[in-house]
Amino acid sequence: MIxxxxxxSFTRDEIAFTTESGYTFDEVQxxxxxxxxxxxxxxxxILVLHAxxxxxxxxxxxxxxxxxxxxxxxxxxxGRALDxxxxxxxxxxxLGGCRGTTGPTSLNPAIGKxxxxxxxxxxxxxxxxLQKVLLDHLGVKKLKLAxxxxxxxxxxxxxxxxxxxxxxxxxxxxxxxxxxxLAIAFNYLGIKxxxxxxxxxxxxxxxxxxxxxxxxxxxxxxxxxxxSDELFKRRFDRxxxxxxxxxxxESYLEHHGExxxxxxxxxxYLYLVKAMNxxxxxxxxxxxxxxxxxIRSRVLMIGIDTDMLYFPDDMRNFIRRLNTxxxxxxxxxIKSCQGHDAFLIDFDQLSPIVKEFxxxxxxxxxxxxxFSDYNQSFRNNI
Numbered sequence: 001m002i003x004x005x006x007x008x009s010f011t012r013d014e015i016a017f018t019t020e021s022g023y024t025f026d027e028v029q030x031x032x033x034x035x036x037x038x039x040x041x042x043x044x045x046i047l048v049l050h051a052x053x054x055x056x057x058x059x060x061x062x063x064x065x066x067x068x069x070x071x072x073x074x075x076x077x078x079g080r081a082l083d084x085x086x087x088x089x090x091x092x093x094x095l096g097g098c099r100g101t102t103g104p105t106s107l108n109p110a111i112g113k114x115x116x117x118x119x120x121x122x123x124x125x126x127x128x129x130l131q132k133v134l135l136d137h138l139g140v141k142k143l144k145l146a147x148x149x150x151x152x153x154x155x156x157x158x159x160x161x162x163x164x165x166x167x168x169x170x171x172x173x174x175x176x177x178x179x180x181x182l183a184i185a186f187n188y189l190g191i192k193x194x195x196x197x198x199x200x201x202x203x204x205x206x207x208x209x210x211x212x213x214x215x216x217x218x219x220x221x222x223x224x225x226x227x228s229d230e231l232f233k234r235r236f237d238r239x240x241x242x243x244x245x246x247x248x249x250e251s252y253l254e255h256h257g258e259x260x261x262x263x264x265x266x267x268x269y270l271y272l273v274k275a276m277n278x279x280x281x282x283x284x285x286x287x288x289x290x291x292x293x294x295i296r297s298r299v300l301m302i303g304i305d306t307d308m309l310y311f312p313d314d315m316r317n318f319i320r321r322l323n324t325x326x327x328x329x330x331x332x333x334i335k336s337c338q339g340h341d342a343f344l345i346d347f348d349q350l351s352p353i354v355k356e357f358x359x360x361x362x363x364x365x366x367x368x369x370x371f372s373d374y375n376q377s378f379r380n381n382i
Contacts, residue, residue, distance in 0.1 A: 001077055001084075003060035003070070006032050007100065008137055015133060023120030026109045030134050031056045031100025032092035035076055036084030042141040046082050047131065048072060048091040049148030049155040052222075052272055053264060055099035058091035074347040081351040081358070087144060092134055094127045094155075096271045101130075104267035105206070117203025117267055124151075124279040128158045132166070142166060145358060149173035149343035150310075151276055160297040161281050169298040169361045171354060173343045174307055176314045177288065178280040183309045186225045187273045190218035194266050203267055215266045216257030223256045228306040228339035292325045298364070299329040300357045302350070304342045330357070 009029040010017075018024040033056045038045065048058050050071070059076035061069050072091075076082045082089050093101035096119070104119040111118075135143070146159040146167050153175025160170045179187075194200055197214025205211055236249040244251055282291040301319055303312035312333055319329035334349045336342035343350060 001035070001060035001069075001073075002064070003033050003035065003057075003062065005056065005062070005100065006034065008032065008134055010133075010137075017130065017133065019120050019122055019126045021121040021123075025102065028095075028102045028130070029100070029106070030092050030095075030102075030130065031097075032090060032134060033057060033059075033070075034138075035059055035082075035089040036087050038088040038139060042139050043144065044086065045088045045090060045135070045140045045143050046145045046147065047135070047143055047159070048076070048082070048089060049131075049146060049152035050091065050094065051148070051150035051152045052269075052276070053260070054152065055097065056091050056093045056101075057099075059089070071344065075351060075354070081355040082145075082147075088140075090135070090138070090140075092131060094151075094272070095130045096122045096127070096268065096275065098265040098268040103265075104271060105265050114206050116206050119267070119271060121274075122271060123275050124154050124158050125162060125284075127275070128155055128162055131155070131159075132163060143168065145169045145171065145361070147171040147173070147354065148175075150175055150340065151272065153310075154276065154279055157299075158279075158281055160295045160299060161285075161291055164294050164296045167297050168365065169300070169357070171300045171302065171357065173302040173350075174304050174310050174340055175301075176310050177282070177291075177318055179277055180309075180311065180314065183225075184277050186221065186309070187277055189221045190273060191270060193217040193221065194270060200266060203270075205266070210261055211266050212261045215261050215264065215269060216254075218266075218269060219260035219264075220253040220257045223253060225309055226339055226341045228308070228337055230306060230337040231339060234337060288321065289325060292322050292327060295322065295327050297328075298357075298361050299327065300353075301329065301331050302343070302353060303331065303333045304338075304340060305333055305335050306337060306342070307340045309340050 007029055012026045016024055017028055057070040058072045059070040076089055078085045093099045096103045098105045104115050108115045143166055146156040148156045153172035156170045157172040159167050194214035197211035200211035200214055232249055239248040241248050241251040282288040285291040301315045303315045316331050319331045322329040332353045334342050334346055336346045338345045
């Protein structure tokens with residue numbers, strides 16, 4: 001599948017987009033890709049939401065010579081879980097990103113140079129609200145599904161809260177409605193790794209070059225949390241790399257740190273990680289129960305049994321609370337040695353779960369019945 005990266009731009013005069021922190025952009029650009037076609041009723045759209053280091057290139061190839069496809073290619077395409085013969089699939093780079101959407105590396109037209117550390121504070125809700133602006137621009141009248149893993153899962157769940165009448169179903173994968181203290185602690189290590197690198201220069205490094213050591217270390221720390229003890233034992237054990245004398249697991253971390261520096265930006269990393277740390281879907285509404293009662297979508301949470309960042313018990317508990325409040329929630333679990341990253345790897349398990357859920361959502365809606373009619377049968381199936 002050959003795809004094209006697209007861009008949507010607007011000025012303050014056309015759309016006044018203001019962050020929750022109070023900043024109104026003079027100009028905004030959104031990078032996105034689409035797969036499939038929008039139907040006549042404009043209600044067959046699936047929004048794919050990427051994680052911390054992801055981008056809009058979720059599927060396909062830009063050219064036949066590309067070495068690898070988009071990051072979720074096994075999920076998107078004709079006959080796949082997100083079937084492009086039936087659905088119009090969209091993925092965009094998030095606000096604050098560095099892969100085409102306005103972020104710290106983007107030019108600030110007010111000063112004629114990149115924002116850098118002067119970029120405004122953003123949160124997950126800001127990301128979702130900008131995605132809604134994009135969907136409006138594309139003519140989408142209804143979302144069939146919002147789906148994503150990790151930070152993408154946070155966005156998916158936020159869609160159900162912020163735009164409850166616009167989205168029919170959401171699938172948050174390997175995520176929760178707010179980060180655990182342990183996840184925040186791991187993220188803090190990454191933040192300090194960057195900020196303690198002298199080359200960070202208090203965020204004003206763009207004309208000098210990346211704080212490579214700090215960003216590389218942040219990625220190495222993150223990579224450990226995305227994997228599992230079982231995986232590292234299977235893949236590396238205590239083997240030594242004969243070329244470097246390092247343990248193979250050390251060489252693996254060094255490789256991931258170095259490659260990340262070549263494709264990502266340190267300030268972007270800080271802004272997105274802080275947005276994740278601060279996110280809590282209940283913040284604008286005072287309590288989780290009040291927030292949950294806003295959700296009208298069918299919700300499927302998918303956990304991973306070896307995930308050390310987003311624990312399955314926390315996800316099950318959220319679904320119980322949703323169902324107790326009269327919502328419609330299900331929980332499924334991937335069994336994997338891959339840890340948190342299983343949602344990017346174990347497609348043999350993930351694809352049928354998503355496909356079955358999506359087909360079930362369509363059946364319920366086609367029958368004219370309400371999700372709440374099915375709530376009771378799932379309360380004891382979590």
